[in-house]
Amino acid sequence: MDEIKEKNQQNNGNPTPQNGGNGGAGGRRRRRKKRGGNHGQNNQNQNAQPAQQSKQATQSNSNQPQKQSVPNNQNNGNTNAGGKKNKNKHAQKQNQAGGNKPTPQKQDAEKKDENRKDTYVYTLDGNLYINLTNKCSNGCDFCVRNERASYYGNYLWLRHGDPTVDKVISALKGMGDLGRFKEAVFCGFGEPTYKVAEMVALCDYFHEKGISTRLNTNGQGNLINKRDIVPDLKGKIDLVNVSLNASCVEKYQPICRSQFGESGFNGMIEFAKLCHKNEINCRFSIVDCIGEEEVEACKRLAESVKIPLYIRKYITDS
Numbered sequence: 001m002d003e004i005k006e007k008n009q010q011n012n013g014n015p016t017p018q019n020g021g022n023g024g025a026g027g028r029r030r031r032r033k034k035r036g037g038n039h040g041q042n043n044q045n046q047n048a049q050p051a052q053q054s055k056q057a058t059q060s061n062s063n064q065p066q067k068q069s070v071p072n073n074q075n076n077g078n079t080n081a082g083g084k085k086n087k088n089k090h091a092q093k094q095n096q097a098g099g100n101k102p103t104p105q106k107q108d109a110e111k112k113d114e115n116r117k118d119t120y121v122y123t124l125d126g127n128l129y130i131n132l133t134n135k136c137s138n139g140c141d142f143c144v145r146n147e148r149a150s151y152y153g154n155y156l157w158l159r160h161g162d163p164t165v166d167k168v169i170s171a172l173k174g175m176g177d178l179g180r181f182k183e184a185v186f187c188g189f190g191e192p193t194y195k196v197a198e199m200v201a202l203c204d205y206f207h208e209k210g211i212s213t214r215l216n217t218n219g220q221g222n223l224i225n226k227r228d229i230v231p232d233l234k235g236k237i238d239l240v241n242v243s244l245n246a247s248c249v250e251k252y253q254p255i256c257r258s259q260f261g262e263s264g265f266n267g268m269i270e271f272a273k274l275c276h277k278n279e280i281n282c283r284f285s286i287v288d289c290i291g292e293e294e295v296e297a298c299k300r301l302a303e304s305v306k307i308p309l310y311i312r313k314y315i316t317d318s
Contacts, residue, residue, distance in 0.1 A: 138257060158189075165205075178209050192216070214241060240283070
């Protein structure tokens with residue numbers, strides 16, 4: 001997942017409807033005052049109610065054409081009972097588009113998507129890629145999966161759950177001669193270290209066929225699994241590529257938004273150091289678009305922990 005993120009340095013989500021906005025999602029509309037009401041007046045004025053109601057009805061009828069002249073997209077749930085504009089842009093778009101009813105084109109696309117098989121294996125740049133999960137402990141702003149249904153024509157969202165080892169091997173058998181691939185890379189629309197056992201088993205399969213293995217990771221595998229997984233990787237993963245993304249936690253967390261908070265960045269650095277200590281080939285990687293000053297800061301960080309730094313080209317289109 002992190003190699004994909006580096007190629008496209010997005011999460012996310014529509015604004016949450018506010019109470020009192022459209023009356024939905026738990027919001028309630030304010031009750032309108034009854035016409036002709038005499039709240040706070042004396043009983044002496046009660047006899048004047050019929051005349052007042054008649055006058056109000058006349059005024060209401062005279063104002064009716066003005067209400068009808070308001071465009072539908074401005075007077076169809078986009079203001080609350082108090083007259084305030086609703087800030088829910090998602091709801092406004094739905095009103096302008098005629099509600100939630102999908103267009104025939106969208107229905108056809110959804111039907112095709114339902115019939116599409118999950119992609120466990122795909123190829124890119126002469127390498128074989130393994131898509132084990134869509135789970136990720138980060139919510140990176142620049143992540144390619146935020147805005148795309150596919151990546152280089154590969155539909156990587158898993159609709160039927162994470163694959164077993166047997167399902168991945170079955171997909172690999174449909175790829176023909178695997179010897180033509182330079183590497184088998186664990187990378188997809190998720191963080192591979194959520195599936196350590198499956199990944200290790202597949203490493204044995206690839207090594208039997210003479211294919212080297214690489215793990216592209218955010219480096220939070222020990223935090224995810226609540227244990228040190230580095231010994232599991234030794235002799236299985238030939239290269240661990242840790243996506244660094246930033247030179248310090250103050251810059252990392254605002255753009256990567258780890259579910260572990262600041263521990264996400266620190267855990268990543270510690271994971272890389274443990275790989276180095278256990279003699280597992282490990283490197284940090286960044287993209288060249290983060291600015292010269294930040295690139296230099298990342299170099300200093302990598303040198304301080306004795307981890308090589310790989311600077312990737314930024315790819316703008318996939």
